[in-house]
Amino acid sequence: MEDTQLMKGILEGCVLSIIASGETYGYDILSELERYGFEELGEGTLYPILTRLDKGGSICCRKAKSPLGPVRKYYSITEEGVRRLETFLDTYRKVTKSAEAVLFGKKQREEENEG
Amino acid sequence: MKDSYVWHKDKLKGDYLKVFDKIELYGQTGSMDALTYEERMMDLVDMFITAQDKGRPVQKIIGTDVEAFCGEYFGEYTWKDRMKSLPKQMLPLAWLLFVFAIFDILVLVTDMENGSSFWTWKTDASGWLFGYAWGILVSVIIGVLLRPFVFRSKKLSPNILAIATLIIGFGGIFCFADLMPMIEMPVWVELLVSGGYLLLYYVVRGFLNYRNHGSIKSQEIVSKISFWGKVDEGIIQDLPKIHKKRFEKKNEKLAKKNKPLISEERYMEEFRKEVVIDKKVSLVSTIIIIVFLAVVVVSQMFQSGIADGALLLTLLFFIEIPIIKWTWKGYKNSPREIVLNRCEELGIGIVEYARKLEEGSGK
Numbered sequence: 001m002e003d004t005q006l007m008k009g010i011l012e013g014c015v016l017s018i019i020a021s022g023e024t025y026g027y028d029i030l031s032e033l034e035r036y037g038f039e040e041l042g043e044g045t046l047y048p049i050l051t052r053l054d055k056g057g058s059i060c061c062r063k064a065k066s067p068l069g070p071v072r073k074y075y076s077i078t079e080e081g082v083r084r085l086e087t088f089l090d091t092y093r094k095v096t097k098s099a100e101a102v103l104f105g106k107k108q109r110e111e112e113n114e115g
Numbered sequence: 116m117k118d119s120y121v122w123h124k125d126k127l128k129g130d131y132l133k134v135f136d137k138i139e140l141y142g143q144t145g146s147m148d149a150l151t152y153e154e155r156m157m158d159l160v161d162m163f164i165t166a167q168d169k170g171r172p173v174q175k176i177i178g179t180d181v182e183a184f185c186g187e188y189f190g191e192y193t194w195k196d197r198m199k200s201l202p203k204q205m206l207p208l209a210w211l212l213f214v215f216a217i218f219d220i221l222v223l224v225t226d227m228e229n230g231s232s233f234w235t236w237k238t239d240a241s242g243w244l245f246g247y248a249w250g251i252l253v254s255v256i257i258g259v260l261l262r263p264f265v266f267r268s269k270k271l272s273p274n275i276l277a278i279a280t281l282i283i284g285f286g287g288i289f290c291f292a293d294l295m296p297m298i299e300m301p302v303w304v305e306l307l308v309s310g311g312y313l314l315l316y317y318v319v320r321g322f323l324n325y326r327n328h329g330s331i332k333s334q335e336i337v338s339k340i341s342f343w344g345k346v347d348e349g350i351i352q353d354l355p356k357i358h359k360k361r362f363e364k365k366n367e368k369l370a371k372k373n374k375p376l377i378s379e380e381r382y383m384e385e386f387r388k389e390v391v392i393d394k395k396v397s398l399v400s401t402i403i404i405i406v407f408l409a410v411v412v413v414s415q416m417f418q419s420g421i422a423d424g425a426l427l428l429t430l431l432f433f434i435e436i437p438i439i440k441w442t443w444k445g446y447k448n449s450p451r452e453i454v455l456n457r458c459e460e461l462g463i464g465i466v467e468y469a470r471k472l473e474e475g476s477g478k
Contacts, residue, residue, distance in 0.1 A: 026158060027165045030176070042177045043162050044187035047155075051191060068168060070123045070161035 008049075013088040014038070015049050016077065019059055020085055023076040025066075026050070050075065058084045120156040123164065130173045131163050134181055139273045140265045141185040144258040147192055150200045155188065182266045202316060208247065209316070212309035215243070218426065219302045225420050238305055241298040246288060253284045351450045352472060355458075358386065359469035383464035390451045397445030404439055408432075 011033075018024065018032050026046060033041055053059045058081035066072035077085070127135050138159065142152050166176050177184040215238070223236045257280055264271050321331035366376045377385075408431055416424030458468045 026162050030162075040178065042175075042184060043159060044177060044184040047158065047188055048191050065118075066161055066165070068161075068164045069126065070120065070164060071118050071157050072161045073158060 120160045144262040209312040216306040237299040240300040241295040355469035379464045379466045400442040
């Protein structure tokens with residue numbers, strides 16, 4: 001997957017959506033993203049996203065000892081985060097609908113005309 | 116005592132450890148403040164240990180370019196982040212000054228019969244000022260000099276960085292400390308500044324904690340490792356294997372002499388007795404050291420006064436505390452006792468536990 005700017009915008013919403021499902025932690029979020037097809041994402045990409053969301057008040061974290069020893073941050077969504085996620089989903093639907101129409105609409109019309 | 120990522124690093128092996136060392140070196144040669152750096156490294160070590168435990172290659176977590184990963188991971192650190200952590204960073208210095216101020220006052224008390232007054236009593240601030248400034252300068256210079264070599268040199272490691280910092284740090288103090296001019300400061304100023312800072316810090320922290328979660332106590336620290344009982348997981352994993360080898364060698368010798376072999380149950384019984392004896396010896400050693408410390412300090416107080424006794428107590432405290440910690444750990448939370456408890460929980464002997472660890476199923 002290329003196009004870093006596009007990825008960054010979408011990833012933040014996806015991470016927020018995963019956290020909205022329930023309290024979770026870094027490795028779990030990475031695994032979930034990978035399961036949905038976001039491959040080759042690392043902690044280096046995820047961490048800045050989590051930091052921005054935390055600073056923006058969209059998520060909060062509590063620290064607790066992980067089963068394997070180190071102190072782990074567990075993230076959960078805030079009310080502000082819920083509002084932000086709703087806005088993101090709304091914007092995402094509108095943008096993808098318009099983008100698909102622009103990017104694929106012309107080709108589809110051509111194919112229909114040929115047919 | 117607060118947990119640190121350093122105490123979990125020994126769980127990393129192979130590629131995970133190599134990569135972690137490079138990332139650690141990169142972080143230590145940067146300009147990030149110590150508290151934020153510690154937090155980032157703790158997050159990373161947790162991620163690495165979890166991924167390692169699940170058998171994933173480290174490249175899946177950080178990608179193939181470690182340098183690029185470091186740039187992203189330690190990026191987005193602004194001057195606002197630094198300012199935010201500054202009050203907490205200044206806390207140890209404030210406590211140190213406060214303790215020095217108290218000692219200066221104790222010395223003043225013994226000198227009051229000579230006409231000394233609280234308002235005119237002065238202390239020399241050049242020592243700690245120089246030490247603090249020199250420490251910052253050394254870490255910045257070493258960081259700037261070594262950063263270009265982090266990914267270009269295979270020999271450069273966090274241990275080498277630590278040794279270089281210590282040598283230059285202490286070397287500078289020994290060479291230049293005497294050249295510093297005296298900077299006199301009234302003791303009451305030292306007390307007011309440090310005590311005032313501490314009071315303000317804890318009041319503001321209590322207020323913010325109360326506003327955020329209804330209690331003046333901080334909820335952040337949920338994990339502490341007992342200063343007396345830090346557990347080294349590496350030793351705990353190795354100990355059963357050492358005993359298994361010992362058991363096998365013992366039986367080899369007995370077999371050569373045509374004597375009856377020791378059973379695993381009998382060996383476990385001997386191990387159990389060893390642990391009990393170790394605990395008793397550790398407890399007695401700890402008591403002896405503490406009693407010795409008390410006798411020395413009290414006799415000094417009778418001979419030379421309370422102030423001298425207090426100063427001696429502080430000196431001996433820093434020297435003796437690692438020894439007391441070591442002997443107390445032998446009593447309270449020794450690796451041998453932990454291994455014994457794990458064997459008993461599983462209902463097996465230490466030799467069988469070693470076999471399970473070698474197979475990878477014992478945890």
